[in-house]
Amino acid sequence: MNIILGAGIIGLFIGYNLLKKGQKVEIFDNSEYHNAAWKASVGMLAPVIEAKTDEYDLYKLMTKSKSIWDNFLLDNRLSKKIGLKKNSSLLIAENYDDLEKIKIKKKFFKNLGFNSQLLSVNETLKIEPELNSNIVGSLYCSNQNQVNPFFLRNFLISEINSFGVNIKKLGEVKKIRILKNSIELDNTQINAKNIIIACGAWSSNLLKKSFNISLPTIPFKGVSLLIDAGRELFKNNIWFKNIYVTQRSDNILSIGATEQQRGFDDKIRMDELYFLTKNIWQSFPELENLKLVDIKSGIRPGIVDGNPVIGSIECISEKLICAFGHYRHGILLAPITAEIICDIILKNKNNIHKDFFSPQRFNL
Numbered sequence: 001m002n003i004i005l006g007a008g009i010i011g012l013f014i015g016y017n018l019l020k021k022g023q024k025v026e027i028f029d030n031s032e033y034h035n036a037a038w039k040a041s042v043g044m045l046a047p048v049i050e051a052k053t054d055e056y057d058l059y060k061l062m063t064k065s066k067s068i069w070d071n072f073l074l075d076n077r078l079s080k081k082i083g084l085k086k087n088s089s090l091l092i093a094e095n096y097d098d099l100e101k102i103k104i105k106k107k108f109f110k111n112l113g114f115n116s117q118l119l120s121v122n123e124t125l126k127i128e129p130e131l132n133s134n135i136v137g138s139l140y141c142s143n144q145n146q147v148n149p150f151f152l153r154n155f156l157i158s159e160i161n162s163f164g165v166n167i168k169k170l171g172e173v174k175k176i177r178i179l180k181n182s183i184e185l186d187n188t189q190i191n192a193k194n195i196i197i198a199c200g201a202w203s204s205n206l207l208k209k210s211f212n213i214s215l216p217t218i219p220f221k222g223v224s225l226l227i228d229a230g231r232e233l234f235k236n237n238i239w240f241k242n243i244y245v246t247q248r249s250d251n252i253l254s255i256g257a258t259e260q261q262r263g264f265d266d267k268i269r270m271d272e273l274y275f276l277t278k279n280i281w282q283s284f285p286e287l288e289n290l291k292l293v294d295i296k297s298g299i300r301p302g303i304v305d306g307n308p309v310i311g312s313i314e315c316i317s318e319k320l321i322c323a324f325g326h327y328r329h330g331i332l333l334a335p336i337t338a339e340i341i342c343d344i345i346l347k348n349k350n351n352i353h354k355d356f357f358s359p360q361r362f363n364l
């Protein structure tokens, strides 16, 4: 038996993969207490656009995970169920400063081995006629896709349920103990071999309370909007300087996102609402036709070096396995994270370079 603590996208994906490989799984979550990150997530699957100059290892991992998403795309029924769309991304230049910046990005993407295309105003408007006509150009990045995190979560839960496993609701688990043949969650003992900590931004606190281990975590609050456009407005994912937009299959636009360090406070504040609406107002035509559907906030689980924490904490026990810290990339990285965790549990070898995401990098 393997315990998964946390039923966000990471915990669910791991559960789904383990069950498919014939492993026994129990999943626990305390979602009434926390605003999990997936609720606000936009669901971009765009490793190239997310890449940073000093994060080459992470970029390679995102690319590997993206190739798993690309395999899912071959299954039309599955893609429809989870709102997985093969489209591309356009980085929009709204002024000449933006244009210089996207030219620099083009060079950077080329160094990564990815060819993007600089488009003129006319070429951009031909692809996306609903953009404001005062844009000055764009950078076209092919095959930088999206998935609907809500559909994805429902799909994962229903697949997990089909193996006879239900997600168990718990109060706030405060302490874990690893015993010889069992694992204790507060005062409940469970006969289990392994425990996977997939509690997103809350994982570190739990490890601190349970094992007095500190992993340098930063919760990054994010707010996004769901807007009803009433029709298909954009074919591709659109990235403006401060906000990005995906058109979902049901005419809903998901627009993200703010990013601030406000501890674990997930209440939506007026400055966040202002930031999003101001940028939408600057970049979108015909605002009067857009209807607000929902506003969501979530806490991104950040780690100081920008990389996730995946693997056993060897100094405590091989049975204590981390899967958190995915920051802005948790949806994109969920499939590869689940594969890595399965390999650890099944003791399979793989050729993935692990040092940069191993918990051991913190000299525990």
Ligand SMILES: Cc1cc2nc3c(=O)[nH]c(=O)nc-3n(C[C@H](O)[C@H](O)[C@H](O)COP(=O)(O)OP(=O)(O)OC[C@H]3O[C@@H](n4cnc5c(N)ncnc54)[C@H](O)[C@@H]3O)c2cc1C
Pocket: 005, 006, 007, 008, 009, 010, 011, 028, 029, 030, 031, 032, 033, 034, 035, 036, 037, 038, 039, 040, 041, 042, 043, 044, 045, 170, 171, 172, 173, 174, 198, 199, 200, 201, 202, 203, 206, 221, 222, 223, 224, 256, 257, 258, 297, 298, 299, 300, 301, 323, 324, 325, 326, 327, 328, 329, 330, 331, 332, 333
């Ligand atoms: C605004 C916004 C936009 C984003 N856009 C994207 C995007 O476009 N693409 C992308 O790839 N990523 C995106 N992300 C990031 C992505 O959503 C996260 O990286 C990912 O959802 C993290 O998943 P998780 O399962 O680790 O954590 P969470 O989704 O936070 O889930 C953790 C779960 O653990 C539970 N839990 C916590 N403590 C305990 C405990 N003690 N006991 C039991 N359960 C516990 C919580 O209740 C929660 O259900 C975005 C995030 C935000 C906020």
